[in-house]
Amino acid sequence: MSTLWHPDRASGSPEVLGDGPLPPGLWEAFLAYDRALLGNDVPALDAAFAPGDATLRADQTGVLLGHATIAAFRAARPAAPDRRLVRVHVRLPADGVALLVAEVASPAGAPGLQTQLWRLVGGRWRIAAAHVTAPARPLDTSVWRVVGAPLVAPAAPGPLDGLGVAVKDLFAVAGQPVGAGVPAFLAGRAPETRHASAVAALLDAGASLVGIAQTDELAYSVSGVGGRWGTPAHPSAPGRVPGGSTNGPAVAVARGEAAVGLGTDTAGSIRVPGSYLGLWGLRTSTGLVDTAGLLPLAPSFDAVGWLTSDGATLLRVAEALLPDAPQRDGWPRALVTVPALNARAEPEIAEAVRGAAGALGAVALDLDGDCDAWFEAFRVVQGFEAWRTHGAWVTGHPGALSGEVAARMAWAAGVTGAQHEAARATLAEAAAFLRAALADRVLLLPATATPAPPLADPEALAAARDRTLPLTCLASLAGLPALTMPAPATGPGHPPFGLGLVGPAGHDLPLLRFALGAAATLAGPRPHHAQRPTEIA
Amino acid sequence: MSTLWHPDRASGSPEVLGDGPLPPGLWEAFLAYDRALLGNDVPALDAAFAPGDATLRADQTGVLLGHATIAAFRAARPAAPDRRLVRVHVRLPADGVALLVAEVASPAGAPGLQTQLWRLVGGRWRIAAAHVTAPARPLDTSVWRVVGAPLVAPAAPGPLDGLGVAVKDLFAVAGQPVGAGVPAFLAGRAPETRHASAVAALLDAGASLVGIAQTDELAYSVSGVGGRWGTPAHPSAPGRVPGGSTNGPAVAVARGEAAVGLGTDTAGSIRVPGSYLGLWGLRTSTGLVDTAGLLPLAPSFDAVGWLTSDGATLLRVAEALLPDAPQRDGWPRALVTVPALNARAEPEIAEAVRGAAGALGAVALDLDGDCDAWFEAFRVVQGFEAWRTHGAWVTGHPGALSGEVAARMAWAAGVTGAQHEAARATLAEAAAFLRAALADRVLLLPATATPAPPLADPEALAAARDRTLPLTCLASLAGLPALTMPAPATGPGHPPFGLGLVGPAGHDLPLLRFALGAAATLAGPRPHHAQRPTEIA
Structure with missing residues (x-):
């Protein structure tokens, strides 16, 4: 015919x-x-x-x-x-x-x-x-740098049997160089001779490695706007950024290409993509997970963690890899929420946090701290350490970084020792204050201040960062475990965002178990009259 | 709205x-x-x-x-x-x-x-x-087992700068186990500690490795009908097999996902997928390319080679990696074609070979040998060696191989020492006869007897194999270099097939240069009256 x-x-x-x-x-x-x-x-x-x-x-x-x-x-x-x-x-x-x-x-x-x-x-x-x-590529290199079927098989059967992991390209994988999201960095690295501890722990527990997934350059961004490797597409909100710096593992999990994303969170690099993509993500207490074989950014704050598409899988991973904390009856003593922190988020997010607080019986806490000053101190210390970590390499490779991260590194190069010392003192006070204020309570807050901003709008990107980091850096500066879990859907076509929870240091597993319970409560029939949080002193 | x-x-x-x-x-x-x-x-x-x-x-x-x-x-x-x-x-x-x-x-x-x-x-x-x-997978595992961007960077700049290679999963790649197309085989292998010679040679010449691509199970098939990994889709003729056993590298090249496929050819495993997919493919003279780090099938016949989408790239690879043979003026002395061999192919292929023979001034040679008896001897020796190579593993892993290859291995297990000796004697005679008959001439023949048969038709698959292997095994049994190059298009929608050329042992490079000239002649304006091949004694 x-x-x-x-x-x-x-x-x-x-x-x-x-x-x-x-x-x-x-x-x-x-x-x-x-x-x-x-x-x-x-x-x-x-x-x-x-x-x-x-x-x-x-x-x-x-x-x-x-x-x-x-x-x-x-x-x-x-x-x-x-x-x-x-x-x-x-x-x-x-x-x-x-x-x-x-x-x-x-x-x-x-x-x-x-x-x-x-x-x-x-x-x-x-x-x-x-x-x-689009014409096929063997690999979507905005998400993945190396993929295998599997790339590395489990070392032994274990509780994570059947789970495939996307490893952020900061962790050593034996036989592969570390790329850190920067092609010029990758070109200068020799293949690693052994796995990073966090990688080996997953393999020993029965997980396999699907591959090595992309990161924002040197992990020094939370946008997920890739440099030379390109920006991974947001799977459920086209045109929006995926969030970073654990962007590759997060998008791989959101797409169903890996069950677990292994990432790091210095200022929010697990929680931000987790929130933007509607995933579960846990930043562990600083120091709880061995960072041997991890390329550092700012070692005072770098923490390992995981992203999954559901809470049960995240709990399975955490139970296999984290030491259990002593669990007491009636823990946490209270769930608290801070109106001043909630007010930093977009109205719809603040409203979602208030709704969750009501449904979960949270009490309002008037956390009397200057988050903006804390964040300023945080970024000074982070920048100082980032330059100490990468400055020599950056100086020796002009043009290797792209816009946003290059500018941030240039700024970090100028942080003086005196500025660093003053900021570190501020942070020490802030950390002590936060740990005391929270004690053994759990803090409910917006995981991010906004949903994923549009890729096309640099001002919205910068604004999203400026609004979110003062929230996420709280757990980072105090070394606390923090997670994001998807907020209940706000309507078709609306981009996802997360509810944040922060708990006492070392209470990562109890925090996660609490989050699973909270998620079940929130998914159940909502009370007709959500209880307003009550003020406590 | x-x-x-x-x-x-x-x-x-x-x-x-x-x-x-x-x-x-x-x-x-x-x-x-x-x-x-x-x-x-x-x-x-x-x-x-x-x-x-x-x-x-x-x-x-x-x-x-x-x-x-x-x-x-x-x-x-x-x-x-x-x-x-x-x-x-x-x-x-x-x-x-x-x-x-x-x-x-x-x-x-x-x-x-x-x-x-x-x-x-x-x-x-x-x-x-x-x-x-279809929903995305991080990797098309019918084609690839591991992919990187790159998987392995070049060892040094060189003549193959910018070319990405798909390595058949029989060659050692440092840091990766060899999988040989069989998941159970892969599961038992440790990561290799060094690259196979043929892999290292490519990296030393400036090429990078895109990844490790699939092979028919243990390379003991020419169908490309994958076992547990699935069958790669034929990129230009949906529903037809890609050919094997170098199916992964060949499809990767046909899809533009790699510039070069590194493969092996024991009985036709480069030439068959090359013909079915419309690629250029060279099986080198047996022993010319070092097979260190290559998982063998039948060592007497195993030869290394490459697949590319055009002749110029294949020549670039061959010039970088092969020793040059003494080139004499007026070589080859003649191009010959054997009507009895042509007649073994589908009419359209036989016609294409006759047309090319005419255009290239080939002379007809009455090669008075019993190809079927030679092929029978070839498969006995191949089976004997395949069982000697893999029998212990196959015996220890019942159910690990799928239908066609499992059946072939079961047959190979039964080849007796006496059968092997007799067949080897037949092959020695055949090899001597062929080498003498061809001398320093080049043989033009169908690369395969049929185009790619339909995947859905097991009888057509078996018939294609039975008709093609007596043609492809000629070069294999005599250790001669052999290539396939795409026949001029026969019409829209028609599956591709190749013209085959076989040359004297060690004359791989002159043979390839001759093929490029022949391709240029065939692509040029055709003579109105194609010359009929003339009979020579």
């Missing part, structure tokens, strides 16, 4: 296979769209899509609904990867309606597909819906 | 977002199709697709055109991987026409997409076109 023609055989244009003659203007509109795609001509791309909320563009990373959403996506991303049209199949199911299925190929010959529903709108052919399958 | 409803909220059915009420029967047809997909109800699937040649089903591995082709594909493959519907977007561009874009998720939460154009045909909704993006 199909007829075959080459509209312009001489120019190397694609084969066209169809079931009838093309209606006027359709082929020209298709080719114009294709040129605009390769040339990243955003106005032409916007014009090619039909106006209105029903227009749709989908690929594996998500579905964009509405012309405005699609236009924002276009404006934010670089040009489509180079590829050529190989063959176009045309189907004409009705007047003014055409389905085009285009086979494309990357320069290396990898095949891809683009399906478009075109409609004649006001005399012009426009795309009403598009489904894109 | 979009309205939202849940047709059956209680049952966990997907969200549906549309721009108007659904026409009668569409949703029921969609759900029935989805059930049939998960239940692998082939008759129901066939009924869901519209009849006729214009019906289309596409995924990343290719486009299937026509109801009959799609039905054959369904019948051949197992059930679709388990996944659930998350959200379905409905667009109704005209009466009797609907576009459904379904967001799906794997059990682990990995997202996928299915777009379908439905048409009302004779009062029933049927699928006229479908585009499927």
Whole structure:
């Protein structure tokens, strides 16, 4: 039935296979769209899509609904990867309606597909819906640097049998160099001769390694906006950042490509992607998990932890790898929430924390501290240590880091010894204050101040960071265990965010068990009249 | 604009977002199709697709055109991987026409997409076109076992700078165990401590390793029908086998995921996938490339070689890695072709070889040997050696191999010493005869007797093997270099196949240079009257 023609055989244009003659203007509109795609001509791309909320563009990373959403996506991303049209199949199911299925190929010959529903709108052919399958790569290098089936098999059977782990590219994996999210750093590293302790512990407990996953450069960011390796797509909120610096393991878990993400959290690098992606994530008490074989950032604060898609798996991992803390009846003495901290978050997040506080019977605590001053001191000490850790390498490799992290390192280079000493004194006081104020209670707070900000909006990115880090750095500066768990869904299409819990040092397992109970309570039938938190002195 | 409803909220059915009420029967047809997909109800699937040649089903591995082709594909493959519907977007561009874009998720939460154009045909909704993006896996384990970016960096800059290599999972890669296409074999291997010679040579010449790619089990097959790892999809001829046993590297090259495939060829394991996939592939003279660090199959015949998508890249690799042979003016003395060998191939392949012979001025040679007896002797010696290599392991791991290879190993176990001795004597005569008959001439023959057979047809698979191996084993038994290069295209949609060339032992580089010249001649304007090969004594 199909007829075959080459509209312009001489120019190397694609084969066209169809079931009838093309209606006027359709082929020209298709080719114009294709040129605009390769040339990243955003106005032409916007014009090619039909106006209105029903227009749709989908690929594996998500579905964009509405012309405005699609236009924002276009404006934010670089040009489509180079590829050529190989063959176009045309189907004409009705007047003014055409389905085009285009086979494309990357320069290396990898095949891809683009399906478009075109409609004649006001005399012009426009795309009403598009489904894109990009040419295959053996690996999504925005998420993974190395993957195997498995990359490393379990060392022995154990309680983590069957779980696959995505290892942040800061931990030694025998046979592989550490890359730390920076290609130039990777190029200078020899393969490791033994696994990092945190890696070996997982393998000894029965887990396997799926692979080594990306990190923000040197782990010195919480945005997840990759440098040279690219930014992993947010699996459930297209166009938003995944959060970092444990971005690779977090996205791998969110996509179902690994059951466990092994990461680090210095200022929030597990909790931020966990919150943005709707995962469970635990930053352990500083020093509780051996950091041998871990590339440091700021050793005073660096802590190991894990990300999972559900609380039960996180508990399984934590029970296998953490020492149990003495558990007392009636622990925690109380769940507390701090209105001043909640108020730092977006209203919808603050409201979710208040709702959870009510449902869980939290009491309000007036935590009388200057979070902004603490955070300022935290970033000074973090910067000082980061420069001590990486300064020589950074100096010797100009241009190796990309924008945000390069600028932060340049700032860190200028932190003086005196500034560092003063900030360290502030932090010591803050830590003592926080530990005393919380005592053996658990703090409920926003895991992040905002949901994942849009990748395309640098100001929103910076603002999200500036609002979130004063919250996440509290546990970091006091060395406390902290976790994020997904807040109950706020509605279809709304990006996820997390509820944060912080507990006493060394009480990581009790904290996690408490969180599982809290999650069960929150998922159950809500009370009709949520109790307001009561003030305590 | 979009309205939202849940047709059956209680049952966990997907969200549906549309721009108007659904026409009668569409949703029921969609759900029935989805059930049939998960239940692998082939008759129901066939009924869901519209009849006729214009019906289309596409995924990343290719486009299937026509109801009959799609039905054959369904019948051949197992059930679709388990996944659930998350959200379905409905667009109704005209009466009797609907576009459904379904967001799906794997059990682990990995997202996928299915777009379908439905048409009302004779009062029933049927699928006229479908585009499927399967939920992402971090790795296509039918092609790759381990992948990195890179897995191993070059050891030094060199002539192969910028080329990425897919290494057949028989070669030692430091830090990784050898898997040989058999999970149970992999499970018992320790990581290698150093690279195989052929791997090190590539790294020393500037190439990087993309990863370790799959092989037929223990390399004892030429079908490419994977065992436990699955069968890689043929990138340009959906539903056909890729050929093996170097199937992973070959498909990686065909997909553009690696520039070079490093493989082995015992009886045809480079030439067969090269021919089936339209690649260039060189089996080197036996013993010319060091096999240290290579897991053997039948050491008398095992030879190293490479696959590439073009002749220039293959020459670049061969010039970097092979010793140059003394090149004499006027070499080869002649190109010869053997009508009796050509006649063993499918008519279209025999015709292509005859056409090439004419264009290249080949002379016909009446090679008076009993290929079938030679092949029988070859398989006896190969089986004897394969059992000597792997018999103890196979005996100790019942059930570890799948159908075809398990059966072949069971047969090999029964080859007696006397049979082996007799066969070896036959082969020695055959090798001497062939070397003398060819002398310093080059033989042009079909690279394989058939194009890639359909995966779904075991009889066609066995027949393809039985017809091809008597051709490919000629170079193997005589230890000669042999290559496949793509035959000129025979028409759109026709599966590719290769022209084979065999040269004198050690003349690998001159043979390859000759092949590049021949390819240029064949690609140029064809003579109007192709010269018939002339008989020579």
